[in-house]
Amino acid sequence: MQEVESIINPTDKDFANVKGQIARELFTSDHADLLLKGEEWMKATATSCTVVGALIITIMFTAAFTVPGGYVQESGYPIFKDKESFTVFIVSDAISLFSSSTSVLMFLGILTSRYAEEDFLKSLPTKLIIGLSTLFFSIATMMVTFCAALMIIVDGKLQIIIPIVLVACIPVTFFMMLQFPLLVEIFVSTYGPGIFNKKLKRWY
Template sequence: MQRELQWFKAVESYVHSSFQEQRNGSNKTPKEVFTKEHKKLVKEGEKWMKETASSCIVAAALIITVVFAAAFTLPGGNDNDGTPNFFSKKSFKAFIIFDALAFVSSIASVLMFLGILTTRYSPDDFLKSLPEKLIISQITLFISIASMMVAYGATFYINCTHQWKWTIFPIFLLGSLPVTLFAMLQSHLLFEMISSTYGPSIFPSKEEIGM
């Protein structure tokens, strides 16, 4: 649908403004004809966007729940005056930073997915608005997953580094697995959306065709 809109906008830019509102034999403008002919494509796009947003919003909500709970169950516990026992450790500071980053980015992702679900889904929304929301939501979801796994690794390092140092590297590999899988599964779609939304137009400009 985005490509169809880009095609329509490109053709519209070549046509004199007086013809853009000219009506055909059915008393319809080019815009009205385009909207009518693409009703099915708009419905299919709306269904896909809503299904994608609904699925991803569940994952983002789960991350919010996990990292919010982790922020109040600090690794190592607190001493008598409430100060975290491992406050001076760099790994503890890494846990705090990445847990907060995971929390904020997952909330941002949920808000963007909600924005997708509540969009009116007019044809023009598929040109910039919806693709941009999906790009931002996918990026923030990836950041939240990556940050959550870093926070998990930092927690494991704080609690187990003295007893089982040999497990640090295997745990690091296991922690990177979900991030890698998400990147592999979503990277193609994300790069495609970025390219079609922000990349060079597939249509030549007026200067290139000598208009």
């Protein structure tokens, strides 16, 4: 609506038609179905991603307390706490947990939004961008956590580690291929120059 408003004569914004509708009211009534479809799509996307994010939170929280190799019975410290791969495991686990938590919070913010016209301009797209970005990051670091745990368990046997690491990259790559174009499109439409060419001749 703001894009259309930017190219019309400002004096026409408050001019009523034969039905007594000003330009803003006419635009809203003509695009009510578009607003409803946008709300349904946002809710469906947020719901699906919230489920994925919640599963990652559960997995990463559990993994933090079931470290590979177990604990030393006398001291209670992890057996492999001095290995570099164990440090990678803990750090990536924490990052995955925090990023997935952020993602879930963003998607919950979308689900609880009022879905007014102005929310679709900045608020909702920004939450979706942050939610999808942090979800992707949490999936990537979850795979790193898995690979680090594998390295600890197999004690650096590359003939086992390398194939599994390559396979672990598949879900991350698929998610990026599916969601990255959507992220770019949302970002450009939200923070880009707009749907109209800025050199477009005004209507007044």
